[in-house]
Amino acid sequence: MNGSITSNVTLDGGMLGGSGTVGGVSVGSGATVAPGNSIGTLTVSGNVAFAAGSTYQVEVNAAGQSDRIVASGSASITGGTVQVLAENGNYAASTNYTILTASGGVTGTFNTVTSNLAFLTPSLAYDSQTVTLSMTRNDNSFGPDNGGSGSSSGTSIAPTRNQGFIAIAAERLGVGNPIYDTLISATAAEARAGFDLLSGE
Known part of the structure; x- marks a missing residue:
């Protein structure tokens, strides 16, 4: 209308x-x-x-x-x-x-x-x-705190071990880094695809 x-x-x-x-x-x-x-x-x-x-x-x-x-x-x-x-x-x-x-x-x-x-x-x-x-x-983390075998707080978006390691590294980059800023504004599916691209899968 x-x-x-x-x-x-x-x-x-x-x-x-x-x-x-x-x-x-x-x-x-x-x-x-x-x-x-x-x-x-x-x-x-x-x-x-x-x-x-x-x-x-x-x-x-x-x-x-x-x-x-x-x-x-x-x-x-x-x-x-x-x-x-x-x-x-x-x-x-x-x-x-x-x-x-x-x-x-x-x-x-x-x-x-x-x-x-x-x-x-x-x-x-x-x-x-x-x-x-x-x-x-929110308290969703990019990856599990210990790189693939569980998160100590919140929910981890990265479901696999490879994604978990790269997700932790990406999250540590922090606000202002283009990789972090792109991932923080992603859907869960987009974030997982991004972790795969970053890890070379």
């Missing part, structure tokens, strides 16, 4: 996307709202409501930009999931994104928030008019 419609949109299944303007949005169970055609803003000149079982799909990038819903009315959230789809990029250890604003106030919370990144964990914060998404470095 990249134009403008004045009526309310009720989703009973299906997906609403685009960067247009709608009169109001009611997102039922099994339905998804995904603003933009990539990262973008969906404007609601009324109220927005997320029911239990609904999904709010949010794209984010390393520059701090994200999908967003901007409502002139209220936002009523009675459950549902925020599904974070992170674009490739070198993410900071913690980045905040405003994903929903409602001039008439925000009530309720989403049940869950998920992300496609292995080393950054999403969380949500709420105030009277906004919902903020934070992507923060």
